[in-house]
Amino acid sequence: MRRLNTADDGFEKAFARVVDQRRETADDVAQDVRGILGTVRMRGDAALAEYTARFDHHDLATPDDWRIEAGACEQAYAELDAELRDALDLAAARIRDYHTAQLPEDRDYTDDAGVRLGAKWTAVDAAGLYVPGGRAAYPSSLLMNAIPARVAGVERLVVVTPTPHGKINPLVLAAAHIAGVDELWRIGGAQAVGAVAYGTDRIARVDVVTGPGNAWVAEAKRQLYGVVGIDMVAGPSEILVVADGANDPDWIAADLLSQAEHDPTSQSILITDDAKFADQVEDCVDLQTSTLSTAKIARESWNANGVIIVVRDMAEAPALANRLAAEHVELAIDGPEAMFAHIRHAGSVFLGRNTPEAIGDYVAGPNHVLPTGRRARFASGLSVLDFMKRTSFISVSDEGLAAIGPAAVTLARAEGLPAHAKSVELRLK
Amino acid sequence: MRRLNTADDGFEKAFARVVDQRRETADDVAQDVRGILGTVRMRGDAALAEYTARFDHHDLATPDDWRIEAGACEQAYAELDAELRDALDLAAARIRDYHTAQLPEDRDYTDDAGVRLGAKWTAVDAAGLYVPGGRAAYPSSLLMNAIPARVAGVERLVVVTPTPHGKINPLVLAAAHIAGVDELWRIGGAQAVGAVAYGTDRIARVDVVTGPGNAWVAEAKRQLYGVVGIDMVAGPSEILVVADGANDPDWIAADLLSQAEHDPTSQSILITDDAKFADQVEDCVDLQTSTLSTAKIARESWNANGVIIVVRDMAEAPALANRLAAEHVELAIDGPEAMFAHIRHAGSVFLGRNTPEAIGDYVAGPNHVLPTGRRARFASGLSVLDFMKRTSFISVSDEGLAAIGPAAVTLARAEGLPAHAKSVELRLK
Numbered sequence: 001m002r003r004l005n006t007a008d009d010g011f012e013k014a015f016a017r018v019v020d021q022r023r024e025t026a027d028d029v030a031q032d033v034r035g036i037l038g039t040v041r042m043r044g045d046a047a048l049a050e051y052t053a054r055f056d057h058h059d060l061a062t063p064d065d066w067r068i069e070a071g072a073c074e075q076a077y078a079e080l081d082a083e084l085r086d087a088l089d090l091a092a093a094r095i096r097d098y099h100t101a102q103l104p105e106d107r108d109y110t111d112d113a114g115v116r117l118g119a120k121w122t123a124v125d126a127a128g129l130y131v132p133g134g135r136a137a138y139p140s141s142l143l144m145n146a147i148p149a150r151v152a153g154v155e156r157l158v159v160v161t162p163t164p165h166g167k168i169n170p171l172v173l174a175a176a177h178i179a180g181v182d183e184l185w186r187i188g189g190a191q192a193v194g195a196v197a198y199g200t201d202r203i204a205r206v207d208v209v210t211g212p213g214n215a216w217v218a219e220a221k222r223q224l225y226g227v228v229g230i231d232m233v234a235g236p237s238e239i240l241v242v243a244d245g246a247n248d249p250d251w252i253a254a255d256l257l258s259q260a261e262h263d264p265t266s267q268s269i270l271i272t273d274d275a276k277f278a279d280q281v282e283d284c285v286d287l288q289t290s291t292l293s294t295a296k297i298a299r300e301s302w303n304a305n306g307v308i309i310v311v312r313d314m315a316e317a318p319a320l321a322n323r324l325a326a327e328h329v330e331l332a333i334d335g336p337e338a339m340f341a342h343i344r345h346a347g348s349v350f351l352g353r354n355t356p357e358a359i360g361d362y363v364a365g366p367n368h369v370l371p372t373g374r375r376a377r378f379a380s381g382l383s384v385l386d387f388m389k390r391t392s393f394i395s396v397s398d399e400g401l402a403a404i405g406p407a408a409v410t411l412a413r414a415e416g417l418p419a420h421a422k423s424v425e426l427r428l429k
Numbered sequence: 430m431r432r433l434n435t436a437d438d439g440f441e442k443a444f445a446r447v448v449d450q451r452r453e454t455a456d457d458v459a460q461d462v463r464g465i466l467g468t469v470r471m472r473g474d475a476a477l478a479e480y481t482a483r484f485d486h487h488d489l490a491t492p493d494d495w496r497i498e499a500g501a502c503e504q505a506y507a508e509l510d511a512e513l514r515d516a517l518d519l520a521a522a523r524i525r526d527y528h529t530a531q532l533p534e535d536r537d538y539t540d541d542a543g544v545r546l547g548a549k550w551t552a553v554d555a556a557g558l559y560v561p562g563g564r565a566a567y568p569s570s571l572l573m574n575a576i577p578a579r580v581a582g583v584e585r586l587v588v589v590t591p592t593p594h595g596k597i598n599p600l601v602l603a604a605a606h607i608a609g610v611d612e613l614w615r616i617g618g619a620q621a622v623g624a625v626a627y628g629t630d631r632i633a634r635v636d637v638v639t640g641p642g643n644a645w646v647a648e649a650k651r652q653l654y655g656v657v658g659i660d661m662v663a664g665p666s667e668i669l670v671v672a673d674g675a676n677d678p679d680w681i682a683a684d685l686l687s688q689a690e691h692d693p694t695s696q697s698i699l700i701t702d703d704a705k706f707a708d709q710v711e712d713c714v715d716l717q718t719s720t721l722s723t724a725k726i727a728r729e730s731w732n733a734n735g736v737i738i739v740v741r742d743m744a745e746a747p748a749l750a751n752r753l754a755a756e757h758v759e760l761a762i763d764g765p766e767a768m769f770a771h772i773r774h775a776g777s778v779f780l781g782r783n784t785p786e787a788i789g790d791y792v793a794g795p796n797h798v799l800p801t802g803r804r805a806r807f808a809s810g811l812s813v814l815d816f817m818k819r820t821s822f823i824s825v826s827d828e829g830l831a832a833i834g835p836a837a838v839t840l841a842r843a844e845g846l847p848a849h850a851k852s853v854e855l856r857l858k
Binding site for chain 1: 512513515516517519520523526527530531536538540542544545546548549551553554567568569600636637651654655657658661662677679680683684686687689690691717720721722723727765769772773774775776777778779780781783784785786787788789790791792793794795796799800804805806807808809810812814818819820821822823824825826827830833834835836837839840841843844845846847848849850851852853855856
């Protein structure tokens with residue numbers, strides 16, 4: 001953990017190091033992934049079977065080895081502990097509500113020149129959702145990806161997920177049942193992304209691929225960008241907590257640890273104007289860490305990537321927050337709206353002392369798939385728009401053409417495109 | 430030009446070939462581009478000067494060699510022929526109006542559980558627009574990229590454009606003046622994209638890069654996706670014209686040629702239910718081509734990539750159009766709305782006999798930067814959204830936390846994330 005103070009001489013340099021720090025995997029996996037994608041494209045299902053045997057130790061032999069049927073998902077849901085089932089149902093309902101309110105409106109209007117203009121939104125035909133196996137096999141993540149796709153109107157929802165040594169996470173199956181997933185394939189890694197992007201004999205291709213994954217999965221999505229649509233390439237999770245001394249240090253420590261426990265590469269940053277409060281939070285982090293089952297990861301993350309910044313005045317916080325452009329930003333202060341008005345770059349903002357980030361991970365409703373690694377400067381969290389596209393349309397009346405056609409002819413000629421000009425001129429006569 | 434008929438036995442196979450045809454450059458430029466980007470990142474302005482001397486035969490020595498100042502753009506605008514100036518002004522005003530109406534609305538509401546939720550849209554701080562030199566140095570293209578960025582609220586608008594042998598296109602400068610570009614740098618190619626994405630001593634980095642370019646530029650954007658936001662990677666232009674026999678074949682021929690004249694890799698497709706009309710259009714294309722200054726390109730494109738599909742019934746058209754997912758779709762029929770309702774995948778649709786695609790290239794208002802190469806299945810045309818991002822926000826009251834907090838605790842525990850659970854539990858006490 002590093003501790004900085006905006007009053008120190010070396011602050012700007014030290015803060016710039018925090019901003020520029022690369023926590024993303026440095027492994028050059030690009031070459032590997034290129035090879036895997038090429039092989040899947042060429043050899044299809046046979047390649048999938050080979051990679052899955054090698055990487056996941058799972059044999060794709062019978063149809064049951066390839067796919068998990070809807071019945072198995074329904075059963076996993078039915079067998080859930082009632083409290084857990086209710087929690088998943090509540091999360092799903094709230095995610096559904098928030099994303100339904102997000103649906104874009106079509107436009108259709110005729111302007112003063114008599115030209116009818118508009119835009120029509122439609123869903124993609126099919127979406128592929130990657131769900132990781134192992135440590136990050138989160139049912140909440142499946143809901144956060146699948147429900148927006150469903151709300152957008154996607155007709156075919158395909159999940160790919162590795163089942164290492166054949167093991168399946170029943171929570172993920174239950175979430176697939178709730179979200180109404182259409183197909184669930186037991187494949188993972190770059191090969192799974194390639195399979196749904198290109199299509200194979202067994203698996204029809206999709207139009208968009210979303211969902212978290214390891215470095216291979218992320219690189220596969222990056223390489224296939226353009227072949228399919230993708231959500232943002234995701235990096236390690238991060239939180240910035242802006243908290244004054246009036247907070248309970250134990251609450252703020254828990255918030256910082258809730259990011260740290262995700263992964264050793266996660267980052268938790270506290271900005272406060274109270275040095276004594278900073279000390280207290282530091283102590284609470286140490287104390288709480290020892291009680292966590294995720295202590296090892298949380299400690300590694302906090303030690304390597306944790307930062308406490310003591311500012312002279314909270315008015316310094318928004319500028320620092322905008323440079324960090326963090327995935328999650330908590331404003332644990334009174335009247336957080338005033339500061340929020342100055343926050344330009346953030347994935348999601350949690351207003352007030354009573355809104356821990358974890359509430360957004362599960363049940364608040366907004367998406368928890370958010371831009372990381374300072375990408376909030378230009379990217380947004382996952383939404384129904386990632387599963388939709390807009391078709392603009394134009395209809396020109398005789399009067400409309402008379403009003404704007406001559407200018408089009410002039411510009412086409414100036415750009416040296418005579419057929420463009422002629423297509424308008426013929427209609428002007 | 431190929432001619433297909435849906436009544437023929439071999440139609441499905443032949444049509445699938447049209448759909449799957451790759452018209453994009455097969456050159457493997459990825460390695461080159463990787464080298465250029467790495468060099469620009471490491472050596473900055475010195476690398477830019479070397480590449481610009483080598484590829485553009487332009488010496489970046491004095492500040493005037495590097496940048497074109499606002500005064501020069503204003504002068505180019507003032508010196509325009511009045512008709513051309515008025516045409517550019519009309520185009521700019523109409524593009525501005527359409528994109529202003531496109532601005533998204535923020536959301537802020539409190540739901541039944543007492544949880545305040547919302548989303549706030551903000552512009553990126555800085556955008557870089559690539560404007561090609563040579564054949565495709567189109568002022569309309571500059572307007573179509575720069576105006577949405579301005580409307581979105583981008584504060585710093587940077588244009589990069591190569592000036593081969595020092596030559597500058599005054600139309601592009603005039604368009605830069607109209608759009609209010611802040612900086613105009615005389616660099617091009619992958620090196621220019623790298624310069625604005627990474628930043629150099631002279632050029633501050635931007636957050637989003639858009640604009641058309643050759644294969645090197647497109648590949649540079651693809652490789653930098655994630656470092657910056659980008660618009661869709663663009664391929665050759667294409668048009669699909671759906672026209673019945675009641676059209677003037679000369680009009681439809683001009684429409685087909687208005688795509689063909691862009692580039693030998695462009696594609697023009699006609700779908701009609703009238704074989705005799707198809708013959709007439711074919712004749713008109715030949716006749717008109719001979720009169721065009723762009724005849725060589727148009728002929729090459731039409732011969733290599735042109736397609737006429739005769740359908741038994743116009744009801745067959747939408748399904749074919751959706752599989753082609755073309756950049757531009759003209760519906761030159763009576764009552765085009767009925768067919769438009771069945772068009773799911775298209776970049777932009779031109780309704781009725783009186784709406785040539787070229788009107789959309791210049792003055793209609795909607796953006797002419799549209800998804801190509803069947804990407805309309807998942808991508809949209811350029812819009813203000815490409816220069817903005819959405820920050821979701823959450824504020825939970827005591828009652829709200831009591832209502833949804835316990836479910837968050839349950840889910841966090843189920844996912845093995847105890848610090849997540851604790852951050853909520855502490856506040857529930």
